[in-house]
Structures are given as C-alpha cells and as structure tokens.
Amino acid sequence: MQRNGPIALAFHSLVVVFMLAPMVVVCLVAFTPENTLAMPWNGLSLRWFEAVFHHADFMSSFGNSVRLALLSATISTVLAVPAALAITRYEFRGREALNALFLSPLIIPHLVLGVAFLRLFSLMGMGGSFGWLVATHAIVVTPYTLRLILASLTSMDRNAENAARTLGAAEWTVFRRITMPLMLPGISGGWLLAFINSFDELTMSIFVTSPSTVTLPVRMYMYASESIDPMMAAVSTLMIVLATITMIILDRLFGLDRLLVGKG
C-alpha cells in the first residue's frame, strides 16, 4: 500500500466536495426565510419544513411511496426465494434462461419498462391502480433481492444441510432449521435494497402512476420542473436525512460497501 501524496489528497478533496456540494446546498437553502431559493444569510427559518408537512400532496405521496416500497420489496422477496432455490439447487433445462429473465429488469432501461407497462395497462383497461403499480415495482426490484439471495445460497456450506439430512431431518425441517437461517442475511439485505430502489424509482413510475397513486420522487420531479420555491429544498433535505439514517443503519448491519457492491 502506497501513501497518498499531496496531489492525490488535493484531488480527493475536490472529488469529495463535488459529491457533497449539491446536497449541502439543498440542506442550507431549506432553512431560508425568503420566498426564493436563496442562502439563509439573514437568519434561519423552519417555515418551509412546516409548509411541507401542511402540503397534502407531498404527504400523500410520501405515504404512497412507503406503502409501495414495503409491498413491492416483500412481494419481490417472496418471488425471489423460491426462484433462487430452483436456480441454485436443481439442474434443469432453461435454468440459465430463467436466471437471465429474472435479472433482465437490470438491463432493460426503466424508461422502456415504463412505456411497456403503460401500454399493457391501457390495453387491459386497468391503468392507474395501486395494485398494478406495486406489481411493476416488484418486477423492477426483484433482481436486487434475487442477486443477494443467490449469493447467500451459493456461498453457504452445504455440509450443514447434508449433516442434518444424515441425522434424519426431513426436507422441510432442513429448509426451516438450516437453509432458511443461512439465507436470512441475503434475504434481509435484498429486501432493504429492494425497498430503497422502489422508494427512489422515478423513470418507470412516471409512466404508470395516476394522480391518486403519485409517488414521492414523481411528485418531486413534477414540482421541481414547475415551481421554484424553497419547499422543494425542504422536502429534499428530509429525504437526505432519511437516506443518511438508512445509510448508517445499513452500514452497521451489513457494511454498505459489501451491500452495494453486491456480494451480500
């Protein structure tokens, strides 16, 4: 390991400033007492945070996004666990194809998925329902749960299962007492990644939400492209606080680098 020279550290500082600048600015402007996006030079105010909590649309969108992320992460986990078991524990024809199909939402741009869902729902005459929105998000986040569960299944020591079997445990008992507990870190990590990705998803959602199911990122995008008052900065600050809390929890539980690098 080499030491970083002064040039390397100067470069590093610039990168850190670049990464943090937009978020720091958002957090500062959120406390402005003015009516425009200005730095709070003349005193701090919480009026824009108060405005957010009295803004019915933002609050209902926040509720939508939380419910959507909870449901879609859970559904995707329920779908991914048996699929991962089939892929890792059995040799069968089309196994590779299935794996590719389940991971395909990572490769297909969300824009294309959004358009495709919009077309499907309009032909079915079912556009705009919350249930279908949950289904689309479950599709988009399943690769994240599947990847982490697959990783935990392939890295676990199979001898533990075989030992249980040799000792006379039934298949279901082996699954419940050995396999499932060993999968648990993959399942919980995958669920959390799925939750975060669903909560932040914009590009696909903007095509499939209806006025009553608008999610927070979609609401924020619409708001940011139409008006320029500091309320947007206040909402953004709240999101940054939420993300920071999530980051600390994730880092304590799993190690953020391991989770995001995808090694479960």
Place this chain on the structure above:
Amino acid sequence: MSAAISAIKPRRLAPLALSGPTTLFFIGLVLLPLLLTVILSFNSYDYTAGIQSDFTFANYLTVLQDEYYLSTFWRTLRLALLTTVITVAIGVPEAYVLSNMRKPWRSIFLLVIIGPLLVSVVVRTFGWSMLLGKNGFVNSALAIVGLDPVQLLYTETAIVIGLVHIMLPFMVIPVWTVLQKLDPTVEAAALTLGASRFTALRRVVFPQAALGILSGSLIVFALSASSFAIPGLLGGRRLKMAATLVYDEFLIELNWPLGATIAIIVLVANLVIMLAYNRLIERQAKRKLG
C-alpha cells in the same frame, strides 16, 4: 455440486413448482408488455382517430430520417460517451486514492463517495440546478472573483455535470473492488526495482484494474444514455435526450406509436452495446488468464 444435487434426489417437478409463479409473473409483466410495445411501434397514429391497428414501418422511417429525432439520438450518444470518459478520468484515480488510505479514513470516504447512491436522483439533480442556475452559487462565486456570469443551467455542460455526479459511484465501486483484490506487494516490488511512481501505476496497477474500468464504464454508459431526471431538470425544455423525448411523445404529444418506436430503438441500442462490450470484457479476462 453434482454430488450435492444427486443427494437431494431431485423430483422433476420441484424446480418447476419453485420457479413457476415467478416465471409467470415475469412473462406477464416483462415479456408480454415488451412484445406489446414492439407491436405498438409498428402501428400508425392518427391525431384524430388515435392508434390504428395496422402494420407500418413509418414510425421507424420518421425517427431515423427526421432531423429533430436524429439530433436527439446523437446528443444522447455524445453526452453518454462524454460522461463515461469523465467518470473514468475521475473515478479511477479516486478509487486508487481510496484504496491507498489508512483504516478509518478508507471506509469513511468510501461511504462519502458511494453513499449518495441512497439519495434520490431527483434530490441531487435539484441541488445541481440550484448550483448552476442563473443566480446560482457557481455564478455568485464567479461574481465575487469579478468574472461575468455564465449560462450553465439548461446547457449540455449542466447535463454532463449532473450525469457525472450520479454515475461516479458506479465507476468507483467496480474499480475499488478490483483494487482490493490486487496484491499491494507487486506495486511495492515495482517501486523497489526502480520504477517511477507513474511507471508502476501504468505498468502494474492499471492493467489489473482494466476489468473493473471496463465493467464500470459499461454500467455508466448504459445508465447515462437512458437517464431521465437529469436531462429533464438540467436540460430544460429545449435540450432533449432519448428518455425525455419518449416522455414527451407519450405524455404530451400522445403519439404512443412514435414514443414506442424511440423506446424500442433505445432498448435495442442498449442491448447491442452491452453484448459487444461483454465480448470485449470476456476477451480481456481471457487474455489476462492465458
């Protein structure tokens, strides 16, 4: 592996029963909608009668001949490439600097660099629109130094800055992963044997990091080319990229067949580039092994 599988005595139905529901879900909600979109791209559109159920190549001809659409595709490609190059130029040295850091700092700064992934793209892009705006902080800083304000927001520069910011973690992660596996004594050996710092980097570190750089730039390019929020908020109404173009056709012009055509072109271009690039990566990996 095969011994373990035979120990389970696989019933033929077990994998089917396990993966069946998920497969049906994905066929119904990935393959079917994509097929419907392909079909839609061959339908014609009438501004009074709506979508016709005929078969025509007219949409593809329109998109591939019209100056407006072509220039948007060209901009998408250009900005995505530029973003990829800049992300490599910043992300690779940054990953190297990170991997050379001592214990507590390394994980702290890794968190600072990849943590923004957890903050919504809309939030970060909104931050840039404030920094780059007419009365934004970059221009205020220029005014303090005594320079004239520059138009940054709603330019391609703004889009590229926003894209680089969003994409940097996707470059740092794979390169950092590769560098972690690298044996630090090899670089030390090169230095001991009299190589300059730069030569050691160029001849020892860089070739080993090449795989990480390649996979990182694939992700960055693909995500940049289909990004929506950044051109939407930083490009304004005039500077469109592929994703904002599709959005306009679907939700403003309501010409769904034309929007579907552009979306399909984006998808096909994406897949072709990914496959070609994967070939390249595989060849690179083979060369390293053999």
